[in-house]
Amino acid sequence: MANxxxxxxxxxxxxxxxxxxxxxxxxxxxxxxxxxxxxxKIKGNSESARMITVRKVTKSGVGVERIIPLSSPFIESLKLxxxxxxxxxxxxxxxxxxxxxLKTKLYQVKxxxxxxxxxxxxxxKKAAKTKEKEKSS
Numbered sequence: 001m002a003n004x005x006x007x008x009x010x011x012x013x014x015x016x017x018x019x020x021x022x023x024x025x026x027x028x029x030x031x032x033x034x035x036x037x038x039x040x041k042i043k044g045n046s047e048s049a050r051m052i053t054v055r056k057v058t059k060s061g062v063g064v065e066r067i068i069p070l071s072s073p074f075i076e077s078l079k080l081x082x083x084x085x086x087x088x089x090x091x092x093x094x095x096x097x098x099x100x101x102l103k104t105k106l107y108q109v110k111x112x113x114x115x116x117x118x119x120x121x122x123x124x125k126k127a128a129k130t131k132e133k134e135k136s137s
Contacts, residue, residue: 003089005042005050007070007078014039015084015091015106018054020068021076032076035066038084038106040091047071057099082107 004013012018019036037056044050050070057063068075084106094102 003042003087005052005070010078010080012039012052012078012080013084014042014089015086016080017082017084019077019079019081020054021078022068023074023076035068036081037064037066038091038094038102040065040094055094063095 004011006012015038017036017038019034021032021034024031024033035054035056037054039052040055041053042050043053048071051067052070053065053067055063055065086106091106094106097105
């Protein structure tokens with residue numbers, strides 16, 4: 001099992017936010033339903049058996065999870081909305097978090113890493129300047 005999959009030239013991994021247009025048949029009518037949420041699980045070894053679990057929180061605050069087989073003919077389109085930097089295989093802890101905590105946990109990790117790298121970079125620049133001053137004096 002993998003933590004990512006490829007669907008029509010789009011590489012998606014666990015933690016990414018995706019939009020799926022799913023074709024629904026109601027009687028003799030057909031319509032498209034948009035399901036936009038976070039991929040919390042990827043299941044299945046082969047391409048034909050691969051399934052994803054997508055979770056979204058409705059406006060009323062109710063969490064909805066949907067298991068979607070990737071080989072389904074009812075998937076009209078799958079679009080990657082936001083990439084995640086999280087490295088876990090399953091994101092079951094997402095069920096207990098609020099939207100604000102979830103966004104900080106999944107999508108703002110890179111900012112902290114970048115800030116840390118910037119501090120290291122500034123420290124190395126400062127050390128280089130002091131070495132130059134010592135050499136010149």
